[in-house]
Amino acid sequence: MQKLSPSSWLVSAGRPEEPGAPLNMPLVPASNFLLGGDREYARDGGTPTWEALEGIIGNLEGGEALAFSSGMAAAAAVFDQLESGARVVLPDDCYQGVVHLARVGAGKGRYRVNRIATEDTTGWIEAAGDADLLWLESPSNPLLKVADLRAICTAPRKPGAILAVDNTFATPLNQQPLRLGADISMHSATKFIGGHSDLLAGMLVARDALLLGSLRQSRTLGGATPGTLEAWLAVRGLRTLALRFERAQQNAAALAEWLENHPMVELVRYPGLRSHPGHALAAAQLDGFGTMISFDVTGGAAGADAVCRALRLVRHASSLGAVESTMERRASNAGQEHLPPSLLRLSVGIESLEDLKSDLDQALRAAEDREKL
Numbered sequence: 523m524q525k526l527s528p529s530s531w532l533v534s535a536g537r538p539e540e541p542g543a544p545l546n547m548p549l550v551p552a553s554n555f556l557l558g559g560d561r562e563y564a565r566d567g568g569t570p571t572w573e574a575l576e577g578i579i580g581n582l583e584g585g586e587a588l589a590f591s592s593g594m595a596a597a598a599a600v601f602d603q604l605e606s607g608a609r610v611v612l613p614d615d616c617y618q619g620v621v622h623l624a625r626v627g628a629g630k631g632r633y634r635v636n637r638i639a640t641e642d643t644t645g646w647i648e649a650a651g652d653a654d655l656l657w658l659e660s661p662s663n664p665l666l667k668v669a670d671l672r673a674i675c676t677a678p679r680k681p682g683a684i685l686a687v688d689n690t691f692a693t694p695l696n697q698q699p700l701r702l703g704a705d706i707s708m709h710s711a712t713k714f715i716g717g718h719s720d721l722l723a724g725m726l727v728a729r730d731a732l733l734l735g736s737l738r739q740s741r742t743l744g745g746a747t748p749g750t751l752e753a754w755l756a757v758r759g760l761r762t763l764a765l766r767f768e769r770a771q772q773n774a775a776a777l778a779e780w781l782e783n784h785p786m787v788e789l790v791r792y793p794g795l796r797s798h799p800g801h802a803l804a805a806a807q808l809d810g811f812g813t814m815i816s817f818d819v820t821g822g823a824a825g826a827d828a829v830c831r832a833l834r835l836v837r838h839a840s841s842l843g844a845v846e847s848t849m850e851r852r853a854s855n856a857g858q859e860h861l862p863p864s865l866l867r868l869s870v871g872i873e874s875l876e877d878l879k880s881d882l883d884q885a886l887r888a889a890e891d892r893e894k895l
């Protein structure tokens with residue numbers, strides 16, 4: 523068959539082919555299979571439902587995918603590759619769960635952890651020479667920083683070192699880290715891949731057979747396998763990923779510009795804005811600027827909390843990447859106190875742009891009225 527565009531692949535891949543089969547890969551609730559076939563027990567051999575998910579994502583990112591029970595389970599399988607005394611480098615802006623995972627491991631003496639600013643390309647290139655795990659996240663959560671992945675991924679690395687990229691914010695549509703030279707691309711499939719706030723799942727994509735075998739072993743031994751229903755829902759979510767993401771991305775671009783001109787907003791971080799320090803790099807490296815915006819409002823933490831309380835359409839919730847827009851004040855989370863206190867992280871959904879604008883506007887103005895009281 524001709525090479526399909528990603529949007530057609532998302533719709534058509536991972537379907538049964540036999541005459542009389544259902545169009546969709548069925549939900550196969552099985553732990554155990556009759557002996558003599560190519561799988562015996564689901565924790566080792568997977569199920570047809572997870573394999574549909576893995577096949578869709580692996581092909582999009584130019585590697586082979588492994589599905590996990592959550593994004594953190596996927597990240598933990600990468601950290602499980604480290605030998606004692608290893609050197610780990612994390613970006614300064616990084617998903618808090620991954621930072622926590624690394625801190626706990628370092629606290630137990632398993633490895634040492636350094637942080638390097640996402641945009642400090644020279645620092646990353648220098649670190650590549652003696653780090654055992656370089657963990658990048660771009661665009662980053664929640665500051666939307668952009669790393670020069672191509673430059674960092676092609677810098678000489680210590681033999682056996684692993685370079686992993688958390689690709690959650692970009693999705694397989696906007697960025698394929700393996701094609702830029704990364705060893706592993708990681709996703710919280712809980713977010714855009716699932717897209718409906720109704721499942722937890724994670725993905726790793728890699729090319730190297732030894733690395734894949736070792737990651738698979740970590741999954742089998744750690745038992746961090748995806749649920750069958752979750753894998754099925756993730757496939758269901760992927761069917762509309764291109765449509766959802768395109769719409770949400772258009773909304774985000776328009777909202778970012780609108781917010782930048784709003785009197786109650788002090789600073790907007792969105793890689794698609796010319797004012798964003800990583801704009802040129804993002805334009806060259808990504809196929810789109812994504813659906814995540816973070817912005818600081820007037821009135822400090824109290825002002826930002828008041829905005830969240832006044833929301834009507836946008837959900838005041840922590841997670842992201844779904845059809846519904848969600849927003850929260852990030853510094854209200856434990857471990858996130860280093861962030862600007864009034865930073866709101868907005869995950870833009872597929873609602874009408876006008877409705878989103880008017881909800882954000884009334885919430886920002888309601889907060890302003892409170893300040894005046």
Ligand SMILES: *Cc1c(COP(=O)(O)O)cnc(C)c1O
Nearest residue numbers: 592593594617663690710712723
């Ligand atoms: C949510 C998230 C994770 C963790 O994934 P879970 O599915 O919640 O375990 C990792 N990285 C990023 C960027 C995320 O947004």
